[in-house]
Structure formats: C-alpha cells, structure tokens
Amino acid sequence: MTHQTDFVPSAENSRLLRDAFGRFATGVTIVTVASEDGPVAITANSFSSLSLSPPLLLWSIDRGANRFRYFEQAEHFAVHILSAAQKSLCWDVAKDAFCLRGRALGENGDGVPLLEGALARFECARHAAYDGGDHMICVGRVLRASLSEADCADASEALTFFKGSEGRFHPIESA
Numbered sequence: 374m375t376h377q378t379d380f381v382p383s384a385e386n387s388r389l390l391r392d393a394f395g396r397f398a399t400g401v402t403i404v405t406v407a408s409e410d411g412p413v414a415i416t417a418n419s420f421s422s423l424s425l426s427p428p429l430l431l432w433s434i435d436r437g438a439n440r441f442r443y444f445e446q447a448e449h450f451a452v453h454i455l456s457a458a459q460k461s462l463c464w465d466v467a468k469d470a471f472c473l474r475g476r477a478l479g480e481n482g483d484g485v486p487l488l489e490g491a492l493a494r495f496e497c498a499r500h501a502a503y504d505g506g507d508h509m510i511c512v513g514r515v516l517r518a519s520l521s522e523a524d525c526a527d528a529s530e531a532l533t534f535f536k537g538s539e540g541r542f543h544p545i546e547s548a
C-alpha cells in the first residue's frame with residue numbers, strides 16, 4: 374500500500390516541500406564564474422535547457438547562499454554537466470565555493486574558469502535574471518558549447534540527484 378502525505382506549503386512544513394521537489398530526479402551541474410577572489414563555483418541541479426534558437430539555458434541560485442554575490446553580477450559563467458566520475462567534485466564544490474583554487478583549470482576568453490571531464494559544457498553570457506522567490510533565476514546565452522565522449526563507464530554516465538542522494542543514470546533495458 375502507498376502512504377500519501379497531502380499538505381499546503383507553509384513555513385512550518387518547508388521540509389515536506391523540499392522533499393517533494395527532491396522527487397524530481399535531475400542531473401547535476403557545476404556553474405563557475407571568475408571573481409576578484411579567484412574562481413568561484415556552485416553545484417546546481419536547478420539547470421534546465423531553455424531555448425535552441427536563440428541558444429538559452431537557465432538555472433537558479435539561492436539568494437541566501439554566501440556565494441550568491443559572485444553569481445548575481447557575473448556577466449559570464451560556464452555550466453558543466455557532471456559525469457558519475459565527478460561525484461566528489463560535486464560535494465567539494467557544494468561545501469566550498471573556492472575549492473577550485475589551486476586545481477588545474479582552463480579559462481575562456483571571458484576569463485571564466487573551465488573544468489575538464491564534464492559530459493557537456495556551456496560557456497554563457499548573462500542573458501537575463503528573474504525573481505524566483507528566495508532564488509534568482511539566471512538565464513544564460515550559450516556562446517560556446519562542448520560535448521565529450523569517454524570510454525570508461527564512470528566518465529560517460531550522468532551523475533544524478535534524487536531524494537537528496539547522488540546516483541548515476543542507467544537506461545531501462547528494453548525487453
């Protein structure tokens with residue numbers, strides 16, 4: 374039997390809304406920006422493709438995050454779609470906005486730090502920013518993109534996030 378919890382979202386039961394949102398299985402991205410304090414990054418699963426023509430994507434950032442100010446004004450940023458091999462990077466960046474300091478990074482012509490080994494990477498210019506309640510919705514125009522293919526399973530499978538835990542994407546075998 375399935376047990377169902379019905380609720381009206383309120384300040385007292387925000388855990389339930391968080392859990393309900395967490396039932397949406399997502400991939401995981403890392404968004405990077407340059408700053409006067411060096412490379413800054415955030416782990417984000419709010420990413421979505423948005424438009425092919427013009428090429429647009431979106432993600433959202435918590436206004437309450439300590440690192441928010443770096444992303445609020447950034448004119449350029451890069452979004453990296455993580456592979457299962459990048460699980461520890463996902464948590465390192467979630468814990469520490471500056472953990473990319475001292476790591477081997479690329480940099481594009483706009484000064485944006487670039488990570489290697491992602492399944493796909495999108496180098497963006499800020500297109501728009503919208504109010505999203507306690508988050509800010511960031512829309513990026515994709516200036517350059519890259520797709521990578523790896524032969525080892527870990528590096529070619531998507532890192533996923535579901536019910537607060539990371540996993541990896543497995544296609545359902547057809548019968």
Ligand SMILES: Cc1cc2nc3c(=O)[nH]c(=O)nc-3n(C[C@H](O)[C@H](O)[C@H](O)COP(=O)(O)O)c2cc1C
Nearest residue numbers: 415416417418419433434435438439440467468534
């Ligand atoms: C899998 C995963 C997905 C996340 N997605 C987002 C997101 O989309 N937007 C966001 O603002 N924070 C997201 N976070 C939280 C941030 O990565 C980071 O932990 C949080 O902003 C704390 O930042 P602070 O140390 O700057 O306060 C996510 C964390 C994890 C582990």
